[in-house]
Amino acid sequence: MPARRAHLAPQSSHGELAEALAALRTEFSVPEAFPAAALSEAAETAAPEVEFDLRDVPFVTLDPPGSRDLDQAFSIERAGSGWVVRYAIADVAAFVRPESALDLAARDRGQTLYLPDGTVPLHPRVLSEGRASLLPGADRTAYVWTVRLDDAGAVTGCDVRRARVRSRAQLDYPSAQRDIDRGTAAAPLALLPEVGRARAEQERLRGGASLNMPEEQITETPSGYHIERRFPLPVEEWNAQLSLLVGIAAGEMMLAAGVGVLRTMPAPSTEALGAFRTRVAALGEPWPAGLSYGDYLRSLDPASVRTPAVMQAAAALFRGADYAAFDGTPPAETRQAAIAAPYAHVTAPLRRLVDRWGLILCAAICADTAVPEWARASLPQLPELMRASNQRAAQIGSAALDRVEAALVAERIGERFTAVVIEVRGERARVQLVEPPVTAQCPAAGAAAGTTIEVRVVGADIRTGTIQLELA
Numbered sequence: 094m095p096a097r098r099a100h101l102a103p104q105s106s107h108g109e110l111a112e113a114l115a116a117l118r119t120e121f122s123v124p125e126a127f128p129a130a131a132l133s134e135a136a137e138t139a140a141p142e143v144e145f146d147l148r149d150v151p152f153v154t155l156d157p158p159g160s161r162d163l164d165q166a167f168s169i170e171r172a173g174s175g176w177v178v179r180y181a182i183a184d185v186a187a188f189v190r191p192e193s194a195l196d197l198a199a200r201d202r203g204q205t206l207y208l209p210d211g212t213v214p215l216h217p218r219v220l221s222e223g224r225a226s227l228l229p230g231a232d233r234t235a236y237v238w239t240v241r242l243d244d245a246g247a248v249t250g251c252d253v254r255r256a257r258v259r260s261r262a263q264l265d266y267p268s269a270q271r272d273i274d275r276g277t278a279a280a281p282l283a284l285l286p287e288v289g290r291a292r293a294e295q296e297r298l299r300g301g302a303s304l305n306m307p308e309e310q311i312t313e314t315p316s317g318y319h320i321e322r323r324f325p326l327p328v329e330e331w332n333a334q335l336s337l338l339v340g341i342a343a344g345e346m347m348l349a350a351g352v353g354v355l356r357t358m359p360a361p362s363t364e365a366l367g368a369f370r371t372r373v374a375a376l377g378e379p380w381p382a383g384l385s386y387g388d389y390l391r392s393l394d395p396a397s398v399r400t401p402a403v404m405q406a407a408a409a410l411f412r413g414a415d416y417a418a419f420d421g422t423p424p425a426e427t428r429q430a431a432i433a434a435p436y437a438h439v440t441a442p443l444r445r446l447v448d449r450w451g452l453i454l455c456a457a458i459c460a461d462t463a464v465p466e467w468a469r470a471s472l473p474q475l476p477e478l479m480r481a482s483n484q485r486a487a488q489i490g491s492a493a494l495d496r497v498e499a500a501l502v503a504e505r506i507g508e509r510f511t512a513v514v515i516e517v518r519g520e521r522a523r524v525q526l527v528e529p530p531v532t533a534q535c536p537a538a539g540a541a542a543g544t545t546i547e548v549r550v551v552g553a554d555i556r557t558g559t560i561q562l563e564l565a
Contacts, residue, residue: 203482246291289331495558
């Protein structure tokens with residue numbers, strides 16, 4: 094697995110870059126302060142009493158280091174030859190009254206935004222990083238999913254209900270991976286690799302494919318802005334399988350009940366798959382006949398210079414992700430094609446608006462009680478709210494990365510760099526410099542995707558995030 098690598102923008106450009114990144118908040122109309130009434134509600138609304146007490150269950154959280162908005166906690170135990178997975182999800186609905194100032198502010202935001210100079214939370218921090226967060230040692234109400242798995246990781250039973258829980262520990266990915274690798278991981282972390290691998294195999298059998306693209310992270314430190322690209326650790330992928338497990342269960346539950354909001358994505362067409370086969374063959378990474386799409390992607394070498402181009406082509410296959418709300422007749426598209434199953438967002442209510450509705454609906458379905466009328470009436474609004482929020486988040490992320498990348502090469506005008514050609518469209522090629530790993534465009538001039546070329550930086554504007562390259 095490629096090592097985590099950090100690249101620092103030159104100190105001389107720090108001020109200009111800081112200004113360019115701060116301007117994103119104005120450029121994309123990022124909401125800043127919450128209304129006073131929303132802050133008051135977040136700090137003072139009392140959580141309801143719940144019937145079930147699961148504080149004896151050894152839940153733990155697993156997140157990036159330093160996280161405070163802890164949406165999920167898990168516990169795993171063996172049950173015969175299979176497992177019982179309990180997945181506790183923060184009870185945001187306990188603090189957010191329908192149509193209240195806090196609810197309206199969250200609907201306006203849609204999701205937590207991640208900017209290089211700080212996050213813009215979906216809910217006030219007193220709630221998202223305090224009263225509703227599943228912090229260790231704190232009593233919390235949560236939506237607890239209990240999912241029973243057989244020895245192959247297939248679901249044999251599932252339910253969700255509100256309960257009181259208490260997380261035992263706050264784990265982070267690097268230390269959790271070290272403990273697993275050393276064989277010193279305690280329960281329930283010790284069982285996560287077993288369940289994660291079993292669920293990954295279930296994904297393979299369904300025909301799903303996790304792309305596992307390298308992550309790009311921008312962080313601010315006293316020495317300047319860093320950009321990091323890395324592949325997820327195995328423990329992150331196993332943990333993600335728990336979230337997918339619950340999301341699939343929620344999607345199937347909503348479809349069976351005839352009410353809900355799904356995260357959908359259409360399957361690629363036969364023509365698109367054919368074009369993908371042709372493209373990857375030209376890249377020198379042919380997709381063998383008889384090998385599934387997911388198995389093909391899993392067979393790629395992350396260290397190969399051709400892999401980024403293949404992954405770029407794969408990402409282009411799955412487009413059109415959307416939300417589909419329904420009450421009665423299910424939507425025309427009910428599956429998330431990359432997951433190869435019905436799927437709903439329910440595992441991150443502190444950071445994503447739609448999850449609050451999904452949890453409320455699923456809890457009502459399992460309890461065989463009526464879905465709250467306010468939730469049913471507002472379902473049709475959710476897809477558009479989430480589309481707008483996702484669009485703003487994607488635009489901010491892309492613009493921020495462009496500006497940091499421009500800062501990385503701003504003082505290297507005229508220098509030559511080796512670059513990997515990711516894709517070619519007409520007369521332009523999209524390339525990634527090998528060091529630092531900056532992505533930009535240059536004239537194609539016969540360049541082929543999956544090959545390496547030499548380019549020269551001829552311009553970089555930090556303010557706009559534009560980089561000009563020419564073939565060397």
